[in-house]
Amino acid sequence: MNLTQLLNKGIIGEPAFLLGMIALFGLLLQKSPVEKLINGTMKTMLGYILIQIGGMAAGTSLSNLSAMIQQGFQIIGIIPHNETVVALAQINYGHEIAWIMLIGMIIHLCIARFTPMKFVFLSGHHILYMASMMASLLVVTSFASWEVYVIGGLCLAVAMSVGPAIAQPYVKKVVGGNQVAVGHFNSVGYVIAGFIAQLTKSKKVENDSTRFKRLQPFFQDHMVVVAVFMFLLFLISSIFVSPEGMNELFSGRHFIVVSFIQAIWFTAGVYIILAGVRMLISEIIPAFQGIAEKVVPKSIPALDCPILFPYAPIAAIMGFLLSFLGGLAAMSIFLIYQYTTIIPGVIPHFFSGGAAGVIAYTVGGRRGLVIATFIHGMIITMLPMALVPLLTGLGYIRATFADSDFSIIGVLIHYLVRFFTSI
Template identity: 30%
Template sequence: MKILLYFINNVLSQPIFIIGIVVIVGMAAEKKSWDKILPSTLKAIIGFTMINVGGQTLGTALLPLQLMISRIFRVKAPNLTDIGATQASSLASIGTEMALIFALGFLVNILLARFTPLKFVHLSPHVSFFFAGMIAALLKFNTKLTIVPLVLIGAVILGLYMTLSCAYVNILIKPVKGADGFTLGHSSSSGLLVASILGKFLGNKDHDLEKMKIPKKLNFLREMTIALTIVMTLLFFFLGLFSGNGWIMQNVSGGKDIVVFSITKGVEFGMWITVIITGVRMMLAEIIPAFHGVADKLIPNAKPGLDVPLLFPNYPTSVIVGFLCSLTTGLIGMLILGAANYPVIVFPALIPTFFTGAVTAIFGNAHGGTRGAILGSCANGFLLIFGQALLLPLVGSFAPIMRILSETDYCVYGPILGFFLKAIGGA
């Protein structure tokens, strides 16, 4: 059992191994020689690593905003700046169940893709790994199940989630530019559904946010690297002004004044988004052709479910607008919960706010233009904050990591599953 858990936690949960295996199997199925397989595998792994490290670093760089926002709004935010320590403590009581659900859930996804019309393989293990943790926590803290039925039920739930979320996002993704050959395997799928519906029925597809007219001298803002650098510099600067320069230097910036700190953070964001975009191009150039080999030989007509940053290069304005809209409604939701004396302190999870806010704006824009992007990402912010408020009391010791990583599907499907378990007398 220890060997199995080690393999699951240290190999299967690492996306680079999953991506590498897919490329190797796909190219081997097409009878490519090793001198073609090796460089393609390394390029795909390096490209994904650039996306993953860039995304994680962007997320971590957002955490100082948590301290600044908590000071401005006089809200005591949970101290969750050390993600590694928070993750370790959150997994202490459910680690075994989480790992087994993750591995078996991936197997259920593969079997469904092979033997049913739902031909979707979820290739974002870093996403499904923590979703497995949420399922494990909900089952453990809201039922009296022993480990064997808990793991089996959890694996079926995870496998169905991985397959079905890829399936309905595959329908929604059709008008999205740059999404040829893949769907999304990401825990923002419920937010994408809401954003697409709002965009379709309340938006205007003719007014594309990405084609918004701006003065010629400001055309440089259409480059994501430049635009995100400027926007994040201004965001840190103005929040720093409201927080107070002295307080920022003492508690957040390590002695840097708000001007230096803001510029440093803005450039950091610009650099890492450039790393992500470069990684996107490298990975897509290798993973899509290789996956065709898997689909042709092993799982006919299968389509991979990949991560959301793959869409960012074609939607630079939507990424920024989506983040800011989701952050704004998340803060409004936080104030509403505070005014209502909600018993659990809830604070916007800034990492999910960035990534799910960006992608819901992309889908909202694809289905309903500028209005769809704004409505979709604003709705996403409310789903994140109110869903987190409902989820946290249900997941026991897994709550700290959910305060950091609770993306839209955690906040929508988590409470639904938790309340269902309570309703049938699980706890």
Template identity: 35%
Template sequence: MPAINWIIANVLTQAGIVIALIAMLGLLLQRKGAGEVIIGTFKTLLGFYVLSAGSAVIVTSLTYFGTLFQAAFHVKGVVPSIEAVNGYATNQLGLGGQIALAFLGIFIVNILLARFTRWKYIFLTGQALLWMSTMTVVFGHSAGLRGIWLIVAASIVGGFFCVAMPAVAQPIVRRITGNDAIALGHFCTIGYMVEAGIAWLVRKRNVEEQPSVEDIKLPRAMEFLQDTYMSLAVIMVPLYLITAAFAGPTAGSKDAGGLNYMMFAFLQSIQFVVGVYVLMAGVRLLLGEIVPAFRGISMKLVPNSKPALDCPVLFPYSPNAVIVGFITTTIGTIIAMFTLPAIGFAVVVPGMLSNFFAGGTAGIFGNKVGGRRGAIIGGIVHGLFISLLPALLVTTFQSLGFPSMSATDVDTITGALIFAYIVGPIMRAI
């Protein structure tokens, strides 16, 4: 057990190392020379951590913005956080060992399903696997499963999601990327398909190609907005400044280090744009190495398999849709924050990280299926949906002894609901 825990904690949960090792394996299976293997492995590792560096900058900026938003509009309620759920389950419930073993089991089931079924997807988003193992173990435990049966059940359910979710999304991912080289490995896929379904309903009929947000024609004086980062800055800078103005100097000056709170908000908005720029550079570097390297695994170990990668790999294909998706999902979560309590649910405070990463990806799906209408209307519905599922779990979490909290990532919530509403009743009947 200590050795397995060490490997999981120091290797398997480090997504960059896992992806680099898989790239190395792919290159070795293709009998590449030592120099090509070293370069390909290192560039894959470098690309992932450039992407991660961009994500970290975005996370820091959005964490500040989330705090500012709550202070500005006096919002209190449940802030969904899968990280908090993992910490509580590990430290207070003593489920850390089971979560670690389920993490490993999920990856093994994923490989077996990819090898012996038609779903040829290898899920490579390490932190997402950790969140899935957390949710399935916690709710499997609450359903009455213990010991090896808990680990086996969590592994099977999690491994199924690892191949099923990329498979469900792949027809649209193929249209987004223009090829079949990569898949989407992000446990918010059900939400993406909800937006795609709404986009299909509201799309323009009898047109061969939907009008895309990427094709918006601007007046000559506004052509600078066709640059992705300029258009992002034009949206994010006012958003941060207006929120800071509502929050006031007391809340806005927190962590500002003596800087004027409005200036600090401005700099944080610029940091957000910088983070997106770095993230995009990392995506391009990662894809340039992982796709050719993965060919070896596809040919030798799991024939015709595809790497299922984290959601930012899709951002360069439709950057305007990412912005639209972020904004419309945020609008949807704000609407949900006020409407869900009226029908008996807890107040779910918008999570800006989910709104950006999940909302941005959903925006790409909505735009591809239903064009501008799909991205806008579908995005608002997506925001409502990703608020509803965490609200459904609040009471269940409280019955398990958790403080006022819930989870993010709708696929992991769905996995938890399988245990809560299917496995649990069966166990109680037995």
């Protein structure tokens, strides 16, 4: 097995395996008994698999929603969708991606070991995404292969270390301490959402007991609230789709039935994600203490953004909806001024917008949540426009990288490379 297969299809290609091995290593360092080794390792892997299963269920529902929106409004454009771009990048630059990931992880661990940035980035799929973007930007330059590996690896390591660090002040407010960080390349988006929420938060203390006393029974079970919101969203979207379009998408099923079933699929996915997050956190944090004590002292695990959802589930769903509305507003601006249209990707808005919603609500209450996540949605929809012309090595495709960090880092690397190659 060569290096590309080992990293892309082995250790990093299976994040559940990577996290399970990290948990096992941490428990071994703590000299835990055999039963704890087995339970901790298996439950860590099971927690992540539950997150994946929930993500696939919710993602399927969101993909159908995206198709309904495109069908209903007859919009053709570029959709920020990491998986689509990465699949093409791996075909063209698989060898370079593997080396960038390997060098990047080594440098990243050195940064965690010897600098104040003690974050260990554990979202393997996002490491792959960022390495794929690095390769796509650098291979088309005049750099030699080894220079591409080193520069790409260094940039990846810095992104893996700085991203969690800049978002941590807001993540700390959500989780109540430094026991965990967010390893998800939308760090700039989270910082913007938190900052705007701080500026726009209500000056008086919010009192829900009088204003929402009559509605409170309906909000006791947040899964029911999620299902109702998603049903309404699907129902409204289906109104704009022609009968022929609905027949093509859903094989002739009635639009009310489609809206209800898709809302339930999405809600079930969110429920499984929350269950997986709780299981993963309960096992990986204690196991990680062994690594923190022996290998990288005082290190903090940086995990994927759904770890924030259980702290404010309703705010996560509202963050998704408001972020997506902000994305639609940004798309409307593109259409008005006849720019290349960026169609908001529903899946990035769900994960990034949801996490931004939890942060915004924690920092700024309801008003901060509404304003911050709407602006967040506009920003993460507009930013990919700057990245699209830089991905010429992948050819013309109707997709680009989602989330704020990809666009910002991609543009910075492009101009730095152009500056140094012109000297």
